[in-house]
Amino acid sequence: MNFSLYDFTSFNQWIDKFLYDHLPAFWAIAVEMVIIGVAILLFYALVGLFLVYAERKVCAFMQNRVGPNRVGPYGFFQTIADFIKLMLKELIYIKNADQLLFNLAPFIVIIASFMAIAAIPFAKGLHAIDFDIGVLYVIAVSSLGVVGILLAGWSSNNKYSLIGAMRSGAQIVSYELSVGLSLVTIIILAGTMQFSEIVEGQRDGWFLFKGHIPAFIAFIVFLISSTAETNRGPFDLAEAESELTAGFHTEYSGIKFAFFFLAEYMNMFIVASIAATVFLGGWMPFHVGSWTGFNHIMDFIPPFVWYIGKTFFVIWVMMWFKWTFPRLRIDQLLTLEWKYLLPINLVNILLMAFIVLMGWHF
Amino acid sequence: MKEVINLPVKNIEEEEYHINMGPQHPSTHGVLRLVVSLQGEIVKSLKPHCGYIHRGIEKMCEKDTYPQIIHLTDRMDYLSAHINNHAVCLLVENALEVEVPERVKYIRTIIDELNRIASHQLWWCSFGMDMGGLTCYFYGLRDREKILDIFEESFGSRLLHSYYTPGGLMMDIHPNFQANVKAFIKYFRKKIKDYDDLLTGNVIMQLRTKGVGILSREDAISYGVTGPSGRASGFACDVRKHHPYGVYDKVDFKEIMGTKGDTFERYMMRMNEMHESMKIIEQLIDNIPAGDYSAKMKAVIKLPAGEYYQRVEASRGELGVYCISDGNKTPYRMKFRSPNFSNLSALDHISRGVKIADLVAIGGSLDYVIPDIDR
Numbered sequence: 001m002n003f004s005l006y007d008f009t010s011f012n013q014w015i016d017k018f019l020y021d022h023l024p025a026f027w028a029i030a031v032e033m034v035i036i037g038v039a040i041l042l043f044y045a046l047v048g049l050f051l052v053y054a055e056r057k058v059c060a061f062m063q064n065r066v067g068p069n070r071v072g073p074y075g076f077f078q079t080i081a082d083f084i085k086l087m088l089k090e091l092i093y094i095k096n097a098d099q100l101l102f103n104l105a106p107f108i109v110i111i112a113s114f115m116a117i118a119a120i121p122f123a124k125g126l127h128a129i130d131f132d133i134g135v136l137y138v139i140a141v142s143s144l145g146v147v148g149i150l151l152a153g154w155s156s157n158n159k160y161s162l163i164g165a166m167r168s169g170a171q172i173v174s175y176e177l178s179v180g181l182s183l184v185t186i187i188i189l190a191g192t193m194q195f196s197e198i199v200e201g202q203r204d205g206w207f208l209f210k211g212h213i214p215a216f217i218a219f220i221v222f223l224i225s226s227t228a229e230t231n232r233g234p235f236d237l238a239e240a241e242s243e244l245t246a247g248f249h250t251e252y253s254g255i256k257f258a259f260f261f262l263a264e265y266m267n268m269f270i271v272a273s274i275a276a277t278v279f280l281g282g283w284m285p286f287h288v289g290s291w292t293g294f295n296h297i298m299d300f301i302p303p304f305v306w307y308i309g310k311t312f313f314v315i316w317v318m319m320w321f322k323w324t325f326p327r328l329r330i331d332q333l334l335t336l337e338w339k340y341l342l343p344i345n346l347v348n349i350l351l352m353a354f355i356v357l358m359g360w361h362f
Numbered sequence: 363m364k365e366v367i368n369l370p371v372k373n374i375e376e377e378e379y380h381i382n383m384g385p386q387h388p389s390t391h392g393v394l395r396l397v398v399s400l401q402g403e404i405v406k407s408l409k410p411h412c413g414y415i416h417r418g419i420e421k422m423c424e425k426d427t428y429p430q431i432i433h434l435t436d437r438m439d440y441l442s443a444h445i446n447n448h449a450v451c452l453l454v455e456n457a458l459e460v461e462v463p464e465r466v467k468y469i470r471t472i473i474d475e476l477n478r479i480a481s482h483q484l485w486w487c488s489f490g491m492d493m494g495g496l497t498c499y500f501y502g503l504r505d506r507e508k509i510l511d512i513f514e515e516s517f518g519s520r521l522l523h524s525y526y527t528p529g530g531l532m533m534d535i536h537p538n539f540q541a542n543v544k545a546f547i548k549y550f551r552k553k554i555k556d557y558d559d560l561l562t563g564n565v566i567m568q569l570r571t572k573g574v575g576i577l578s579r580e581d582a583i584s585y586g587v588t589g590p591s592g593r594a595s596g597f598a599c600d601v602r603k604h605h606p607y608g609v610y611d612k613v614d615f616k617e618i619m620g621t622k623g624d625t626f627e628r629y630m631m632r633m634n635e636m637h638e639s640m641k642i643i644e645q646l647i648d649n650i651p652a653g654d655y656s657a658k659m660k661a662v663i664k665l666p667a668g669e670y671y672q673r674v675e676a677s678r679g680e681l682g683v684y685c686i687s688d689g690n691k692t693p694y695r696m697k698f699r700s701p702n703f704s705n706l707s708a709l710d711h712i713s714r715g716v717k718i719a720d721l722v723a724i725g726g727s728l729d730y731v732i733p734d735i736d737r
Contacts, residue, residue, distance in 0.1 A: 063500035159381045163403065163718070234494070234566055242389045242492045243722050324560065326567045327494025329719045330403060 006302060008125030036128050040117060044266060051265040052079045054312075055319055062323045089254035094157065097251065101155035106252065106259035108148030113266040115141045120273045121195045123283045123303040134195040135187060138274060139180050142229070145267065146172040149231075149238065149248050152260070156251040164247025167330055168238030171228060174337040175235075178225035179271075181345040185218040185352045186211065186278050199282035206281040212360065214352035219279045221341055221348070226271035227318050228333070231264065234325035235333060242327075268318060269311065276310035283307040378406050385414045389492050389722040392732030396709075403717045408710050412703075416736040423696035428454050428528055428663045431696065436522040438700060439734035441481040442677040445474050447526040449683045452607055453672035454528035455657075457665045457687070464609075465653040466530045471608040472543065472646050473513075473525070475639040479550070480509040481677035482632045482639075485729045489629065490561050492726035493570060498561055505553050512542045528663055530656025543647050547640050554636060562633060571626035575712045575724035578623060585711065586704035589679025590631035591728050595623030601675040613645045625720075628727040664691050678702055678729055702734040 015035075019028040053068065053076065060067025068075030094102065116138050118128040131137050146169060153165020189211045190198045201207070208215050228235035239247030249260045276282060283303030287295045328336070384395040393414035399406045419434050426434065428450070435446035448470055455462055483506040490498020510520040516536040517525045525532050536542075561567050577587060582595035592599045600617040602610040618634045620627035665687035673682040679701025686695040705728045713721045 059496075063497050064504055065500060159379065167403075236494070237719075240494065240719065242494060243718050245388060323497050325495060326490065326561065326564060326570065327719070328566055329570055329717055331717065332566075332569055 006124065008123055010125075012125050040114070040128060044114060044117060045262075047269055048262040048265050049079045049083065051269060051315070052082070052261070054315070055265070058316065058319045059323050062320075083258065086258040087255055091256060092251070092253045094251050097157045098155035101151045102251075103256070105148045105152035105155065106256045106263075108151065109145050109263040110148075110259045110266075112141060112143075112145035112148065113263045113270060115144075116270045117266070117273075119195060120270065121199055121277060121282055122307055126304065127196060130194060130196050132192075132194045135183050135193045135198075135274075135278070138270070139176070139183065142267065142270060143172065143176050145263065148263075152252070153248040156248070158251050160244040160246075161248050161250050164238045164240070164244045164250070167240075168231060168248060170330070171231070171235065171237060171333060174334055175225040175228040175341075178221055178337060178341045178345055179229055181342070181349060182218040182222040182225065183274070183278060185214055185345070185349050188349065188352050188356055189215065190278075195277055195282070198278060199284055202281040202284050204287065206279065206284070206286075208279045208281075211352060212355055214348050214355060215279070217344065217348050218352070219275070221345055222275055222279070223314070223317065225337070225341060226275065227321055228337075230267040230271055230318075232268060233318060233322035234328050236322070236327060237330055237333060240327060268315060272311045272314035272318065273307075275314045276307065280310045280314075281306075282310075377401070383721075389725060390732070391488055391725075391730065394706075394730070394732045394735065398718070398721065400718065403719075405713050405716055405718065405721050407714060408721070410706055410709060412706075412732075412735050414736065415733050417733075419737045420696050420698060423693060425692060427691050428665070428693070431693075432526065432528075433522075433524045435698075436524055437733060438698065438737055439676055439678060439681070439702065439731050440521055441484055441731055442477050443521065443523055444470075444477040444525060445674055445676045446681060447524060448474060448608070449672055449674040449676075449681050451526045451528050452674065453670050453683050453685055454663060454665065456672060457668075457670050457685075458528075458663070460529055460657050460659065462530055462657045463653045463655070464651045466655060466657070467609045468646055468650045469531060469535055469655070470526060471610065471613075472643050472650075474608065475642050476509050476512065476543065476546075478677045479636050479639050480506050482636050483509075485632055485677075485726075486557060486561070489723075489726040489729070492722045493561070493567055495561060495564075495567070498557075501553075501556060501560065505550055508546050508549065512539065512546060515539070515542065527656065527659075529659035530654070534655040535650075540647055540650070543643060547644060547647075550636075551640065554633075557633065562629070568626065570720070570723055571624065571629060571727070573622075573624050573626075574716060574720050575625045575727065576623050577708060577712045581708065581711060582623065585708040587679070587708045588704065589676070589701050590618070590635060591628050591705050591708075592679065593618060594620035594627040594631045596621050599680060601673050601680050605673065607674060609646065610642075613642050615642050625723055625727045632729070662691050664689060665693070673699075676701055678731065678734070679705060698737060700734045700737060702730045702732075706730050706735055 016032070019031055023031065056078070057067045068078035071077045071081045119131055119134045119137050121127040149168045150165045153161040153168070186207050187193055189207055190201050192198060192201070208219055227233045231238045239249065244250070249257055252260060283306050285298040285301060285306055287298060378399045378401050380397055380399045382395060383398055384390040385393040390396065395411040395414065396408050397411060398408040417437070419438060422434055423431050432447050432450050435450050436443040438446055483502045487499040487502030490502070513523060514520050516539050517523055517533060577595045579596040582592045582597040587595070587597070588599045596619060598604070598617060598619065603617045615638045618631050618638060620631055665685070667687055667689040670685045670687070671682060673680050680699070681701055682699030684697040684699065685693045688694040709725065709728060713724050716724065
């Protein structure tokens, strides 16, 4: 076995071969699925916990505070303590709530984000499923989450929850267009929807730089609309705590609330990963034309580190939005999408198609 | 024979529903309950239900002597506690025709203005929070802390001071007071630019507030909306300017006036008032005359029988104190005209037809303090 931090393909093939050698084909696949499932679940939980901690620290530094600093070094285990607290809390039973839908909603939200993470390439070969329609799959799956939010708002039997859910529905349905179209812009440039090929296509330069102005516009539109799609930042109308107390998850407590909370952070992680993969080269190192020495040093950093670094940069930008901007109003939110972002996006796609047609991209 | 009843078929799109904002709600800044009837997200009308924190202060005043009443006024608008105290002190002093020392007038004016700045800082925090910008809260509180520290050093308490007494002050100012205040002004002149950078200049904030919740001048006068909220509508109602007390007649300051009366104008009123307050303090802080910190008062204060009215400019508007005395050491009747109560009455009028989010912003711009409404 030839294990390296730079290429996980041989490692994966070794596991695959080992299982098939020792088990019947059916059981080998079953074991592989369990391994992948457990790995993703662990990764999911760890990233979720870390993101909650990161958000609290980033927000604290933006607000002249220290943030969590009591549990563990630099308060690092604060979120774990919080998670234990949420696990032990009472699940409040709500009269006149639709029990089935009420209990189902957090699972739909969390499953949607869990499914999306399967298609994201973390490093070369570190990739659960490499669809040939990966981008389409992620867009489709991540939009399932809104069903959970709508159900949560509807079944809680609370007007605040309902308003929050309706806002969220309108918001996600509209902003999905922009997310999709800004990704289409890059798909035109890349010529493929498969994540592994998109990343491979950025070997000699990230699409953000390769695609001239249209790629840059698409990146900004993607940042804005994906922030809106994850119900964060200046677009957190669905939970707008000064207006709707907590919006769609007002009535949830304990672990069910934790599910919504975790799903929110994971959605942020997913859109940041997509931004990093599609625009910033995924796990590809940063290369500058003919600077071979520089490129060589960059190659030395493992792809996984590149991927995490880029993703967390995008996440940091999204946190920066959130902690500096006030919240938009629902009509302004929809105006922004339908009157500004969508036309810009459509023109941008034409522009990109033209550039690709003329071969003006790098 | 059965009678067929034709129920009116309601158009579901025109149907209104009600939500209770409060008594426990993040945007009401206390225990105010607003019953809002909504159509979709649009506010059709709202009914404020007050009284959740009613403590019967006016009735309690009838059992208390005048120096004791001052302690109760702290608990009305707790963010402008000094100014509330000032109103009662002025009422007693004017009724007894006591001449208070110049030093007292200067110190009272300075501390009133410091209190106004502290109050506007907290308003800015909570307004930012109502708009969804949580970072504002911490910026504002950080700077307000400096003023509270000055207060704490001088007279021991941070929120409910009861520093003024009829005839003067409870004790003299701390020796560091002047230096600290000057340091604070220097510090805050720099920091207030952060406020503008963070919130005032923000596109989202301007989109959310401009042209929203317009209160015309006529309505402001008829609802009795005073203070920065009234002046935003062009109602010249600054008591400091038109009926000066303390040493406001000796200092040079502008009465900040608006024209449009929308949420943004009400916001700008308070931002500019902080600058004006700093200007007033700068003019006075070096010129505090030496002398006694209190006039000689009798041990038991009895007002001559009659009716008295005194008004001051509290940080949220005009605070009026009306007192009927029958010659005893306690008043026969005490009535406070609290600015927040009148300001709240205009909320229904100006928030019809706006979205819920705007209602929260308008509420923030009116800057109500619930204990002052309920008393």
